[in-house]
């Protein structure tokens with residue numbers, strides 16, 4: 001049984017003007033053929049695929065392409081063309097396949113192509129023909145589209161946020177093997193919802209998201225149901241087919257698939273007002289709460305500059321109030337600032353210089369002029385042990401002393417500083433700090449064990465929770481909450 005493997009993932013933020021290029025994919029590892037097994041065996045969805053096939057002597061893994069880039073602006077055309085040509089060539093070289101495990105993000109857009117993932121599904125389907133099962137696994141923040149559903153044999157998605165991407169890889173691979181072994185002919189039913197929501201209620205460990213995801217797990221336990229995938233689409237994708245969705249795959253019973261889809265869509269719609277609840281704190285209140293915290297490390301989540309949601313990581317919005325509060329020392333602040341990194345490397349360790357921090361890439365923020373001392377300089381690839389990746393290229397890095405803050409300026413976004421290992425790589429122990437800024441609204445799992453408090457701060461930026469403030473152009477209207485809709489079936493979809 002020859003089972004192909006393709007992993008292509010990038011989550012696009014339409015409001016981040018910096019295009020994602022091939023360099024961004026290379027920074028996270030772009031591999032073809034057997035190199036995928038050597039380089040990616042221990043992490044992410046590819047690791048999950050290998051976990052399963054290792055125990056299945058009958059299954060011959062046929063790795064084709066692995067391309068991952070951190071969330072960001074739309075892919076430029078050259079990157080899309082490159083990925084497409086490598087996919088075509090890889091599928092051709094792979095020879096006949098019995099099935100394909102197709103691991104995509106599902107919310108990737110490119111210059112001139114609002115649905116990169118749908119395009120990849122269609123390309124694979126055209127190459128393999130109608131009979132070869134394609135099990136499509138997606139991030140649950142995907143924007144499910146018609147092309148994806150039409151090309152896929154079965155659809156699975158992450159079940160938790162923070163995501164367990166390795167588990168999704170295992171699930172989809174087990175399902176691929178089962179479909180082949182039992183010669184199943186699955187059917188997929190689906191529905192789009194005219195619904196968007198910011199990310200603050202996205203964690204799946206509490207209501208309302210937990211209520212929705214728990215229902216999907218309950219329906220999956222029914223006989224003949226292969227997968228129930230619920231898609232609270234990431235909220236910064238401005239494309240014509242945007243919106244939340246549900247997809248249910250059964251072993252052939254269409255009526256049962258449709259029933260489960262309706263059940264899950266109705267439940268999400270009934271919770272739509274709860275999904276809009278905002279609980280990130282205004283900046284002043286966040287600092288007051290941080291001051292009251294017991295001794296130890298306080299984490300501040302810079303919600304508007306969420307790097308894993310596609311923001312540029314160049315916001316100085318939390319650095320500015322830190323500089324005005326000497327009692328926050330030592331405060332650790334990551335920022336993407338290529339020009340400052342360049343200047344620091346030219347000046348050398350120990351140098352004192354005036355630097356401009358912030359707003360360099362996104363165009364969202366007023367730059368901050370600071371007096372800095374260069375503590376340390378570094379290069380490139382840093383071991384982070386985050387779950388989808390073990391090494392992340394941050395470009396060149398400069399560790400800067402700026403008032404009460406230690407600023408880690410980098411050329412690339414990395415993972416938004418979500419892992420304490422980033423600081424340890426430069427000789428800084430986060431446990432000894434008072435504050436640390438993370439460019440995230442949800443991925444606190446690596447810092448939580450060493451923090452006395454975690455505070456999400458309502459900051460501006462390309463990943464803002466204030467969806468109505470974003471310059472939407474392409475989403476289908478009407479869509480809640482941008483438009484008042486009571487009956488979703490009356491919304492002409």
Ligand SMILES: [Zn+2]
Pocket residue numbers: 139140141163
């Ligand atoms: Zn996601």
